[in-house]
Amino acid sequence: MKKIAKQSILTTLSSYLGVLIGYFNVLWLLPYALQPEEIGIFRTIQDMGLLFVPFAQLGVGNGITRFYPKVKENQFSFFTFSIILSLIGFIIVLILFFIFKELIIQAFAQNSPEIIDFLAVVLLITLFSVLNTILDSFCRSFLKVAVPAFFREVILRLLSAVLVLTYLVRWIEFNSLMWGLALIYLIALLGMIGYMWKIKLFKLNFDFQAFPQGFLSDFMRFNLITLLGTTGAMLIMKIDSLMVTAMIGLDANAIYTIAFSIAVVIEMPRRAISQVVMPVVSDHFESNRLTEINQLYKQVAVHQLLICSFIFLAIWMNIDSLYHFVPNNAVYEAGKWVVLWIGLGKLTDVLFSINSEIIVFSKYYVFNITATVIMSIVVIVFNIILIPSFGIEGAAIASFIAMLLFNLIKYAYIKKRLNFDPFSMDILKTIGLIFGMAFIHYWTKDLLQPGLGSIILTLTLLIAVFAMGILVLKIATETRKRLFKKIKEVRS
Template structure:
């Protein structure tokens, strides 16, 4: 347990450090060093490359994590087998991409022709990100997660920051920046590779006939099911940015990307809670403690909603002041409504609680796959419908609609099949508290410079939030939880 605890602490530290570096990059360095068209190209090429990764991986990463404990030996052969499958998947993805090259060029030719010049970069990003993901999964199987997290969350973001910084200093051209992305992702892969070599666990063995009987069939079935769900989830996360580039412009995607990144702050507590609660849910299902799962379902919904709603209100109340610190803000302020809409969508994820986690660990896990694939198709259709009418706000509306429907469908399924319900009277009370705390953002009588304005507005929001929480008797457990987390991180 000592090693696991140490790995968990280090992984948490590296993850949050990566978040800080990522936000410095996205909200300051990139818009300062790159013009909107360049930033749109920079993000679009990476988004397309990373979108291809789960399709090329064929679910092998999750399959390695799931089936590794079943092998007392032959782990090296298992790694070789997984890498071979992934490379076959990459070959298929590359063939499809190159085979439909003309059609793909036509998608970007009118509104974002700059993207076409870097199609080769896309496939190389996919290749190195794919190989890194497989080695990540293999390292995770040895309960060695901290260093791969450091490489993925910190090292990769630092290198992209250095790359853009070199362009800012006029040491390299923008074309070299884009080509440099291949080097960045290649070095990230090399970092994990060297770490596994240093651990002495990276060996290659092609004696695949030594696997237990039926092992490969079970592994392939699980991997392909996971592949469909993961690919659909990635499509939901990445497709709006890519479609904004192809249907509007690269500048529009730059504006959308900045706004989307600001809204993502709202769901950070949800991610932390989700990671902690997954093994608890799995354990309850193993013991058939359904009542405990339902109680946890409600508790987490209220806890997430209370914390994340406060973040949402705080960001919306300070939106003008926050945009003040973004370089070339006169361009990027057009994304204010996107921040609000995406933030609202994240709140839907929050209030519907851990429905995905419950489905994954239940006997109904295949329903999550069906729902995810259905929603990925829906978001593409909604983007085609709404982007021509409402622009980047249309892409945000499509995301909000899909987030709500995705969660509502899973809610109904869990309600009907298992009798689970995350909502209670406290849910309405918390929503009321959030609505009343919106006031300072619209009726702030002070005319202050940005930093004092953020401080005053945030204090007013927090004061109202706490006042109504105390009056309605909500939030006590949530504040205790926050204090405990602060104490643990400081000890």
Template sequence: MGIVIRQSFWSSIAAYIGVGIGYLNVVILMPKYFTPEEIGLYRTIMSTAALLAPIPLFGLKSSFLRFFARNTEKQNETLVFLGSIVFGLLSAVLIGLAVLFKPMLLNFYSEKAAILNEYLWLTLLLIFLTGCHSLLEAILQAKKDIAIPSFIRETLLKFMQASAVVLVGLAIFKVHTFLVFQSAIYLILIIITFYFVSRKFNFQLSVSREQIQESNYKEVFVYARYALLSGLGTVAVIQIDQIMISRYIGLEANAIYTTAIFMAVVIELPRKFIMQITQPVITEDFKANRLDKIHDDYKKASINMLILGSYIFLGIVVNLPNIYTIMPNGDLYRSGISIVYIIGLAKLVNMVFSTNGEIIVMSNYYRVNIFLIASLGLMTIMLNILLIPRYGIEGAAYASLLTFFLFNLFKFLFVKIKFSFSPFSKWTIPTILLIPLFLFINSKFSYAENPWIDILVRSSALSIGFFLFLILGKPSKELLNIIRSIFKKIGLTGL
């Protein structure tokens, strides 16, 4: 697990450079140069593309992660060739269905967000481009390379998007041009990712019948069918609330919601990187029947993600008044403060339950995960339909929190029953209790007039508190070793 934590930690550091750019984009640039309706339009287009992208992907991303470690190189080359054909065919089918049912699609947003109907073609193009990029990413991740795809997706993508916003601010781009330019950004990402993939993987432009017969394509595509349902359910949980808000309330409400969502999403970044490198490791451990190692990694991932997630959560919420003060037109978005708290807690729930979903997916019980995720997706849709008209954007946030908790609880119980695994340790509850403790202490100090100085003071105090917790309590050997290595490099020893 040490190598997992180290790789994930440094990948997280690289990604947080992208987060810094993202915050500049979401908190400063877009509120300054875009109206809330324009931000809502942009977010809804991107969310719709993300929601539908799993359909042409057909579970291939998960299949690559599961089978690459088991296959020979030749089998993997055949798998990628066949998968690319499937992706192209399903993309064509999706576009055809969109054309056939266009009147029905146009009616979906007609009441509160009719302008979205003008960008149906762009949404379809982005579905195809994001799918292509995801396939290439999956190959790198299956090769246990998470640094390059993380840099491309989390840093380079954010930089190009922020640059496009600046071009709008300089009146070089209009908002329409900015939206269309998103497709060019993803095309650039595809080209760059393809270059790095081609250095590690030999693409085949054709395969023989013998190669197909020698591959395990039948097993792969049976698994892919289940992974497709899993992908749709997972993305529905993440994206459906934004789409429903635009449908039921309007684009301005979605701008407020998604701006708050972005602040909360960064809490889960450490989990994302740990999962990227852990999935192929779990696959190999199951293949070698190293169940004790899987259980040990399960616990270590949980406490590490909880510590990192709690630190980031507190760093955000104690500074929320300052963030909205700094934000241009911040009063228009301030009603999203409660959303940050609710979604932030949902992300922490996801982190403390650790790799339960990955353990199920990479085991022989992967079909159970499909059932759970499909149920979760349906639950999310129903709760959003029920709560958004009644409680507005807070209803969408509570729907996410409830579904995340129930989903993880069911997965935890299944893993506990089937494998006798538990992600919790003696440090789980003490780490959780740090959250109300720091929030209570924070409430005793009023905010300074200068938001930048106040952010510096509160963030420094929080960092010192977590540093002392790690050093004195030693809840995580992995994080403590990283701190020691950093101190050693700058000439400090003795920890």
């Protein structure tokens, strides 16, 4: 757990540095530099490109993490084979894209025809992102997640800011801005290659005969089975934005995108922990250490919920102040309730701990297909039903319902098959603390005017009450003991 904690902290630091840059980009720079419809194009093209990534990846990312312990002695042959496989996957996506190009055009032609001009950018983003995820997964097998997270969370956002600033000062036209999106993903990819080369993890070896008997067939089967799982999960995350663009328009997607970007920060610690936990879970399953996995399941649940619920409360208690600083806030504050619903959906993901990672790396990984296919259908159906009636809030509610059902299904399955359970008394105490803080906010929310002063006072109150609640309710006592012991060692 010590190594996990170290890498998680470094990854989380990168994530939150990225969040600060991302908040500057999304809450100030984009609304200041771009018109709402331009923001809609900018984000829709990225979302489309990233939506195709799991399809093109052919499930290889999770396959690397699961099968790496079996081929450590032939790691660079494994690395090379994985890259080749992902390139084949991209070619398949490319062919399918051109086959169904007319259908894609028709989906956006009525409400967002501007999207059609930049479909080539979508494919370039997909290609560079696919290769980046392979490099990321290989680094993760060595528990080297901090630097890849820095490229993913910080460098990409910095490059996006530079790109938009060049458009703001009119050094480039909007068409060049959109093509520049592909360029920044390429730069991030080249940076990852350089990092892996430096630490001697980037080496091509085409000796595929060295793999154990039956290894390649098992690897391919696992990848293809998890393909549906990973694509379904990505579909649940991205489909709402694309459906808002197709069904309402680019302006609506700009409002939705800014609201979504405010809320998505809630899950950053979960992402950081997941990156480090995945190879550990895979290794524990390989060694049949099921008790350790169940213990990790519970530990991660408590710590994730504490951190992420604090962030959720910090955002929601200051939501009016956050929108107060957004340029043209009269337009964008219509997404306020989107923040709440997406935030609750992210908390649902956090509450159920590492259930996805456990299923993927267990012998029951086939179930991931069932769960994600069901949830993909659910989120599309609910979007179709709710968006016409409730607009962008309907899309957010559909995402919340999908994430809640998705996690309930996975929890029930893990409980039945492995008898693992993430819930403990600390979870109930934390939920009670969240509701207590929400109650305090309800009665105090109208006392302050939106602005910097309100943010400072609200955060001070939240920190004080949250810290006192953790101490009084004795939540995560073992972690606090280790922390205080470490502080004493440093002071001495």
